[in-house]
Amino acid sequence: MTTPTLPEPVATFVQRVNAHDEDAFLDAFTLDGAVDDWGRTFTGRDQSKAWSDKEFIGARGTLTVEEVTVVGDWRSTYANGRPKFVFDVSGDKLSKMTIREG
Structure with a gap:
């Protein structure tokens, strides 16, 4: 299976996640960016970091x-x-990442 080509900033985000680079992961989001993990929403850097x-x-x-x-x-x-x-992308940052059943 070939790996699909991802658009930016998603491609860089996936690289950061797989490198386990927490600061780079958090920096990928806007200041009010959010993670929605199966209906649990974590907004902003502090909540996203805790999650x-x-x-x-x-x-x-x-x-x-x-x-x-x-x-x-x-x-x-x-x-x-x-x-x-x-x-969800806002300029060169992520404004939201939603995780759901595939």
């Missing part, structure tokens, strides 16, 4: 992109599965 420390970057997960929608194989010490990631 990520346990469930995303802190869980040492990796995201293998399978479709541009982005449906990916997520593996971490917190959870595993094949969720769908939807990204």
Whole structure:
């Protein structure tokens, strides 16, 4: 399977996540950016960091992109599965990342 080409800033975001670079992950979002993880919303850097420390970057997960929608194989010490990631983009930053059942 070939890896799909992702548009920016999503491509850089996925690289940051897979490198487990928490600061770069957080910097990918606008100041009021949000993560919606299966209906639980975390807004702003502090809330996103607290969520990520346990469930995303802190869980040492990796995201293998399978479709541009982005449906990916997520593996971490917190959870595993094949969720769908939807990204809202504002300029060169993400304003929201939504995670749902793939």
